[in-house]
Amino acid sequence: MLTISKGYDVKNAEYIPAGDKSISHRIAMLAAMSKGSVMIRNFSQAKDCESTLKCIEALGCRIEQKNGLVEISQGKTPEGKVLLDCGNSGTTARLIGVVASFLGIESTIVGDNSLSQRPMNRVVDPLQKFGINIKSRKGKLPIEVIPCNNLSANFNFDMEIASAQVKSAMLLAGLFNKGRLTITQPAQSRDHTEVMLKNYGVDLDVQNSYIIMEGVQIPEVSGEYEVCGDFSSAAFMIAAALVRGFELTIKRVGLNPTRVGFLDILTKMGAKIERYNVKKVDGELTGNIKVFPSKLVGVTVSKELVANAIDELPLVAVLGAFAEGTTKVIDAKELRYKESDRIKSTVTNLSKLGADIEEIGDGFTVKGITQLKGTTLNCHKDHRIIMSMAVAALGSLGETKIEDSKWVNISNSQFFEELKKMVPGSVTKA
Ligand SMILES: O=C(O)C1=C[C@@H](OP(=O)(O)O)[C@@H](O)[C@H](O)C1
Numbered sequence: 001m002l003t004i005s006k007g008y009d010v011k012n013a014e015y016i017p018a019g020d021k022s023i024s025h026r027i028a029m030l031a032a033m034s035k036g037s038v039m040i041r042n043f044s045q046a047k048d049c050e051s052t053l054k055c056i057e058a059l060g061c062r063i064e065q066k067n068g069l070v071e072i073s074q075g076k077t078p079e080g081k082v083l084l085d086c087g088n089s090g091t092t093a094r095l096i097g098v099v100a101s102f103l104g105i106e107s108t109i110v111g112d113n114s115l116s117q118r119p120m121n122r123v124v125d126p127l128q129k130f131g132i133n134i135k136s137r138k139g140k141l142p143i144e145v146i147p148c149n150n151l152s153a154n155f156n157f158d159m160e161i162a163s164a165q166v167k168s169a170m171l172l173a174g175l176f177n178k179g180r181l182t183i184t185q186p187a188q189s190r191d192h193t194e195v196m197l198k199n200y201g202v203d204l205d206v207q208n209s210y211i212i213m214e215g216v217q218i219p220e221v222s223g224e225y226e227v228c229g230d231f232s233s234a235a236f237m238i239a240a241a242l243v244r245g246f247e248l249t250i251k252r253v254g255l256n257p258t259r260v261g262f263l264d265i266l267t268k269m270g271a272k273i274e275r276y277n278v279k280k281v282d283g284e285l286t287g288n289i290k291v292f293p294s295k296l297v298g299v300t301v302s303k304e305l306v307a308n309a310i311d312e313l314p315l316v317a318v319l320g321a322f323a324e325g326t327t328k329v330i331d332a333k334e335l336r337y338k339e340s341d342r343i344k345s346t347v348t349n350l351s352k353l354g355a356d357i358e359e360i361g362d363g364f365t366v367k368g369i370t371q372l373k374g375t376t377l378n379c380h381k382d383h384r385i386i387m388s389m390a391v392a393a394l395g396s397l398g399e400t401k402i403e404d405s406k407w408v409n410i411s412n413s414q415f416f417e418e419l420k421k422m423v424p425g426s427v428t429k430a
């Protein structure tokens with residue numbers, strides 16, 4: 001258990017986030033599907049990505065970690081059926097079946113309690129229709145995969161939800177399909193898979209609402225790859241700077257436009273943020289951000305911004321309590337299917353801190369500004385809720401105890417050390 005309080009006043013700070021979690025999953029899985037050997041710089045330290053590495057190791061990859069680099073190459077193909085334990089990671093569970101299928105390895109996909117309750121039919125159903133031999137138990141884990149590495153379908157997949165995981169599972173399957181795969185998206189979700197595939201020479205027609213992929217195209221992933229800094233980790237520090245009113249410089253962070261909806265929301269809320277030194281690194285936009293102390297106003301966030309800020313929406317609720325007027329998030333029912341029901345866990349915990357927040361079916365409404373007061377919180381072992389509430393605690397009177405704080409390691413085990421470094425005195429052991 002950790003205790004968070006305001007800590008000392010800070011004028012300015014700097015933050016360099018560790019490697020991006022979404023991109024690290026993808027480069028590891030593509031490397032597993034490829035014959036080459038790849039040396040990855042700045043691979044994510046998140047527990048979720050460790051789950052992906054363990055899974056591809058079980059599928060026969062050789063993994064060497066030295067001096068902050070991760071090298072993935074081909075090892076010995078396992079004999080018989082393998083168990084793929086995805087821990088807490090939804091991205092791993094939803095993509096790894098396609099990798100196993102392609103590699104010709106029969107497997108069972110499992111996960112921890114939280115992951116075992118999350119919906120898997122969103123990938124299993126379309127993959128089955130596409131021709132992959134995959135099945136789940138009542139739409140949840142465990143998933144069983146029987147190998148199948150050549151598809152020959154002309155398949156139109158009209159996505160019901162704007163999910164990058166679902167889109168990515170289909171794109172990975174599309175790599176070994178002789179026919180034409182057309183994916184139509186209801187809204188743009190993060191496009192790291194498309195960017196990475198194109199970076200390795202895969203011919204993809206990516207338009208605003210649809211993607212077309214044709215013929216078998218297994219990319220050769222070799223040489224070096226650099227993962228940019230994780231914007232979602234940086235988002236908590238941006239919010240901390242806004243709550244405590246200090247200037248923050250963030251360096252080498254991913255700025256892919258389909259990922260930084262949170263910056264667009266903050267700008268609408270009146271936050272002064274500058275981006276500079278923006279360039280492409282291995283296909284992904286990367287750069288620096290400067291955040292200035294700003295007065296925030298309430299905003300409404302709906303469909304067009306939801307998918308690109310999905311993991312940051314609990315933070316929008318937190319900032320809503322520090323913003324003048326009403327902040328509303330709608331069209332965000334997907335939040336209910338994450339590591340916790342993030343609508344409920346956000347509303348319950350912010351209410352406990354004294355925020356004026358109300359749950360609605362597909363989001364929440366927060367009225368600010370309220371003076372929050374520290375208390376003891378349980379964040380349902382959900383890393384994003386833990387970090388969001390730690391930010392809220394930075395702006396609360398007194399002390400806030402977070403009971404399940406160790407679960408931050410799912411995306412960033414260094415979070416509390418980093419926060420303490422930025423705002424001295426803010427984090428103590430209970
Ligand atoms: O593809 C990805 O890397 C992710 C996609 C999002 O999930 P959905 O695809 O379910 O929206 C996001 O919430 C998750 O943290 C990571």
Ligand SMILES: C=C(OP(=O)(O)O)C(=O)O
Nearest residue numbers: 088089090091311338384
């Ligand atoms: C939802 C998340 O990840 P995943 O779906 O991969 O578990 C997250 O990191 O917030």
